[in-house]
Amino acid sequence: MATHAFASAPRDRAFADINITPLVDVMLVLLIIFMVAAPTLSRAVQFDLPRPNPNPPTVNDKIKLGIQADGSITWNGAVQPYSALQALMAVEAQRDPAHPPTLVIKASGDADYGVVTRVLALARSAELDRIAFEQ
Structure with missing residues (x-):
């Protein structure tokens, strides 16, 4: 009788079964978690949207x-x-307080930063709140 390195198991021995108990336990725990979490996910969130301005x-x-x-x-x-x-900005801000003008500032790339900040401070003191920068 020849012996082989990979001899097959005798046919009368039972095959090992996969133990599915841990898999079932994990699935049941996940099912319970989803059953508890599902009602909180379906609640409507109440919030007020802004109304369009006529x-x-x-x-x-x-x-x-x-x-x-x-x-x-x-x-x-x-x-x-x-x-x-300052006087020019004050006049423009008081002309139509409900709809103040937009101050569009175009500063040169070499402009002094201090001048720009002083202009912004003047605009703030004149209550010109709408400021845009242009390149």
């Missing part, structure tokens, strides 16, 4: 303010001294 706001004016590298300031294309900016 009267859309009018298009506000835009004020173009330029700050050059040498520190000069232009107001809608006209060169203005820094000392006149």
Whole structure:
């Protein structure tokens, strides 16, 4: 009789069965977790959406303010001294308080940062809250 390294098991021995008890236990635990969590996922969240405005706001004016590298300031294309900016901004802010104009600032890449921050401070003190920057 020849012996082989991989001899097959005798046919009369029973095959080993897979133990599915741990698998069933895990599935039952997952089922219970989902049964507990499912009602909380189906609750409606109440919140109030904003109502559309029947009267859309009018298009506000835009004020173009330029700050050059040498520190000069232009107001809608006209060169203005820094000392006149506060009065100009106050007049524009009071013209239509319900719809204040947008201050569009175009600062040169070489402009002094201090000048830009002083202009922003003047706009804030004049209550010009709508400010945009242009490249």
